[in-house]
Amino acid sequence: MTQTSLPLDDEREVWGVSEILAETRxxxxxxxxxxxxxxxxxxxxxxxxxxxxxxxxxxxxxLPVAMFRGDNRLVPFEVEEGMxxxxxxxxxxxxxxxxxxxxxxxxxxxxWGAQQLAFEQLKRKLAQEGLxxxxxxxxxxxxxxxxxxxxxxxxxxxxxMRKVWSRRGxxxxxxxxxxxxxxxxAAGEIVDAIHLLIDHGEAEVIIVGRGGGSREDLWAFNExxxxxxxxxxxxxxxxxxxxxxxxxxxxxxxxTRAATxxxxxxxxxxxxxxxxxxxxxxxxxxxxxxxxxAARAGRLLHDPRLGRSxxxxxxxxxxxxxxxxxxxxxxxxxxxxxxxxxxxxxxxAGTQLVRHEPRGALARNDRRLAALDNRIQAAMGxxxxxxxARLGATAARTEALSPLAVLGxxxxxxxxSAGLVIRDASDTxxxxxxxxxxxxxxxxxxxxxxxxxxxDS
Numbered sequence: 001m002t003q004t005s006l007p008l009d010d011e012r013e014v015w016g017v018s019e020i021l022a023e024t025r026x027x028x029x030x031x032x033x034x035x036x037x038x039x040x041x042x043x044x045x046x047x048x049x050x051x052x053x054x055x056x057x058x059x060x061x062x063l064p065v066a067m068f069r070g071d072n073r074l075v076p077f078e079v080e081e082g083m084x085x086x087x088x089x090x091x092x093x094x095x096x097x098x099x100x101x102x103x104x105x106x107x108x109x110x111x112w113g114a115q116q117l118a119f120e121q122l123k124r125k126l127a128q129e130g131l132x133x134x135x136x137x138x139x140x141x142x143x144x145x146x147x148x149x150x151x152x153x154x155x156x157x158x159x160x161m162r163k164v165w166s167r168r169g170x171x172x173x174x175x176x177x178x179x180x181x182x183x184x185x186a187a188g189e190i191v192d193a194i195h196l197l198i199d200h201g202e203a204e205v206i207i208v209g210r211g212g213g214s215r216e217d218l219w220a221f222n223e224x225x226x227x228x229x230x231x232x233x234x235x236x237x238x239x240x241x242x243x244x245x246x247x248x249x250x251x252x253x254x255x256t257r258a259a260t261x262x263x264x265x266x267x268x269x270x271x272x273x274x275x276x277x278x279x280x281x282x283x284x285x286x287x288x289x290x291x292x293x294a295a296r297a298g299r300l301l302h303d304p305r306l307g308r309s310x311x312x313x314x315x316x317x318x319x320x321x322x323x324x325x326x327x328x329x330x331x332x333x334x335x336x337x338x339x340x341x342x343x344x345x346x347x348x349a350g351t352q353l354v355r356h357e358p359r360g361a362l363a364r365n366d367r368r369l370a371a372l373d374n375r376i377q378a379a380m381g382x383x384x385x386x387x388x389a390r391l392g393a394t395a396a397r398t399e400a401l402s403p404l405a406v407l408g409x410x411x412x413x414x415x416x417s418a419g420l421v422i423r424d425a426s427d428t429x430x431x432x433x434x435x436x437x438x439x440x441x442x443x444x445x446x447x448x449x450x451x452x453x454x455x456d457s
Contacts, residue, residue: 018095025093028100032091037063037102038110041083052079056087056102064101065089071105077118084110115215119222122249126224131231137255138236140268141204146173147268148203148235150193153178157211157240157261164265172269175203181210186220191229198233206233207264208250209240221248230254240264413437425450 015023039056046052050069055062065087079085089104109117126132151157153176165174177193180186190208197203208230210218220226221241230237230253239254240261251257258264414422415435422428428447436443 021095021098028091028093036086036088038086041081044081065104066101067104075107076115078121086110122224132252140236144172144204146202146204148197148206149176150179150208151210152181160262161265164262165269170269182217187223187226190226194229205236205268207238207240209261212243218242221250226250227253238264425452
């Protein structure tokens with residue numbers, strides 16, 4: 001058998017844990033970049049710092065993923081547990097735990113566009129909150145004195161709306177709150193412009209919109225902040241975004257949707273001809289209503305029962321008077337019965353009050369309190385006398401056992417200068433100073449001679 005000798009310590013390279021992990025992380029991040037990984041989201045955690053941590057799993061394994069705040073705020077849809085996505089990023093190693101992970105910078109839904117998914121998610125969310133309900137949408141004013149417009153000041157939409165109002169000779173004023181209507185900052189500017197017109201207070205209706213464009217160009221009107229600003233406005237809002245085929249979240253939330261900005265201008269400020277047509281329609285409906293009412297009245301006049309009533313009004317009035325008398329008798333009887341019952345209840349309550357008259361009860365309570373006080377005083381006196389007797393007996397026993405009582409009978413207590421009681425003559429030496437305690441006073445004596453007892457010798 002061949003034996004293999006291990007290299008000595010000075011012949012082999014030994015790595016530290018941190019060194020090997022750092023080297024591995026560097027190798028991963030420089031080699032595996034721009035990777036696209038498809039999987040199902042699992043264990044999604046959104047931290048207070050704004051970072052996301054989750055796993056991408058397939059049938060056999062799970063790949064940990066970290067996506068930091070600067071990247072995930074650009075994801076246009078809501079990432080949900082169990083959603084199948086495609087993530088792009090670089091492989092890395094989390095050194096404190098030695099954990100292999102993907103640092104993602106881009107997410108896309110698998111098999112569906114990110115914008116379409118975001119649109120459907122927001123649409124479902126706002127529908128559940130009732131923001132699309134017809135019941136909450138308000139009618140437009142018939143002849144607004146002031147019209148607010150939120151759109152680009154340089155776009156064709158504003159120009160087209162002004163042409164419509166000029167051609168129709170509309171007397172209403174138009175206030176423009178300019179805002180960018182596409183791009184990263186468009187949604188915020190649209191919201192600010194809506195608030196500006198509402199705070200101004202003169203606009204009775206507001207048009208929010210822009211001309212046509214690609215879906216990306218119109219995306220600002222699919223943002224949640226714009227939808228909520230439209231829903232929260234206290235004046236009716238007309239959404240006029242793009243062309244007739246375009247449809248946005250703003251269209252669903254607004255009180256009225258116009259196919260184009262030009263159509264919105266015509267809706268909010270009808271022309272004189274349209275107003276005359278409306279008035280003619282109102283006139284025809286009022287006339288028809290009056291004719292119908294008159295016809296019903298004519299039929300009633302020819303009703304035989306009504307005819308008899310009109311021919312004999314005195315008899316009809318008499319019958320009504322008799323009915324009134326019957327009702328009045330019933331009311332009087334009910335009132336009398338109620339009064340009788342009330343009197344009986346009052347009489348019964350008076351009897352109860354006499355029985356429970358408070359002055360008698362107070363006198364009885366005073367007598368009971370006086371008796372209780374006398375009993376307490378007597379008991380306290382007995383207790384005091386008994387305790388005095390026990391205290392005297394205890395004092396007598398204590399006095400009998402006290403060393404001072406023994407001293408009073410002529411005995412003395414002898415102690416060394418250190419305070420020790422001297423019980424035997426051998427406890428002292430000649431020349432020692434001892435203290436002799438008498439019943440009254442003390443003596444300080446010097447030992448000049450000691451005589452032991454016979455039993456000591």
